[in-house]
Amino acid sequence: TQLLEQSPQFLSIQEGENLTVYCNSSSVFSSLQWYRQEPGEGPVLLVTVVTGGEVKKLKRLTFQFGDARKDSSLHITAAQPGDTGLYLCAGEGWDSGAGSYQLTFGKGTKLSVIP
Amino acid sequence: GAGVSQSPSNKVTEKGKDVELRCDPISGHTALYWYRQRLGQGLEFLIYFQGNSAPDKSGLPSDRFSAERTGESVSTLTIQRTQQEDSAVYLCASSFVVTEAFFGQGTRLTVV
Numbered sequence: 001t002q003l004l005e006q007s008p009q010f011l012s013i014q015e016g017e018n019l020t021v022y023c024n025s026s027s028v029f030s031s032l033q034w035y036r037q038e039p040g041e042g043p044v045l046l047v048t049v050v051t052g053g054e055v056k057k058l059k060r061l062t063f064q065f066g067d068a069r070k071d072s073s074l075h076i077t078a079a080q081p082g083d084t085g086l087y088l089c090a091g092e093g094w095d096s097g098a099g100s101y102q103l104t105f106g107k108g109t110k111l112s113v114i115p
Numbered sequence: 116g117a118g119v120s121q122s123p124s125n126k127v128t129e130k131g132k133d134v135e136l137r138c139d140p141i142s143g144h145t146a147l148y149w150y151r152q153r154l155g156q157g158l159e160f161l162i163y164f165q166g167n168s169a170p171d172k173s174g175l176p177s178d179r180f181s182a183e184r185t186g187e188s189v190s191t192l193t194i195q196r197t198q199q200e201d202s203a204v205y206l207c208a209s210s211f212v213v214t215e216a217f218f219g220q221g222t223r224l225t226v227v
Contacts, residue, residue, distance in 0.1 A: 043216025107157030
């Protein structure tokens with residue numbers, strides 16, 4: 001089974017600060033997705049990155065896919081209380097153990113932005 | 116419906132009882148996932164179904180947990196002889212092959 005490690009597991013910052021969360025694996029993925037989960041809801045897709053080295057921006061959020069397609073980062077500029085939530089990465093790839101293509105989710109980074 | 120539907124939304128059960136959780140995926144989605152999420156924690160993979168392939172059961176924590184899926188439709192997750200540590204939100208997601216995963220709102224299970 002492929003594994004995705006997310007760090008940090010928990011992050012508490014003041015409004016206006018910048019932050020980066022990381023998603024790492026020893027496996028190569030065809031693409032990598034980032035999701036955000038708000039309390040009481042299921043996770044919702046933010047972005048998909050496909051090409052090694054690709055950078056995508058979504059307002060104050062910047063997503064980067066590593067050149068080797070094994071890792072990704074999410075950078076938030078000038079964090080707002082509305083950014084609070086659980087951020088999950090998910091890699092698409094062939095899981096040889098399972099014998100199928102799968103989305104493999106990391107455990108998530110829980111972000112709290114304090115006003 | 117347009118999204119992934121899970122039922123019940125909340126379930127309180129006594130320790131030792133069996134429970135069955137249901138997931139109705141989006142029509143046409145070949146892939147279906149079950150995850151467990153303890154309070155304030157991240158996702159814990161349980162099981163994955165993809166079309167008619169054998170399911171990936173590698174995340175099931177014990178033999179008290181099992182899941183079935185009928186074709187590419189409804190899935191049920193069964194927990195036998197529930198324990199207090201089984202208390203969590205159980206999330207189901209579906210996708211078309213390995214594209215965007217759509218999650219249900221989850222079933223909150225409380226074992227007392």
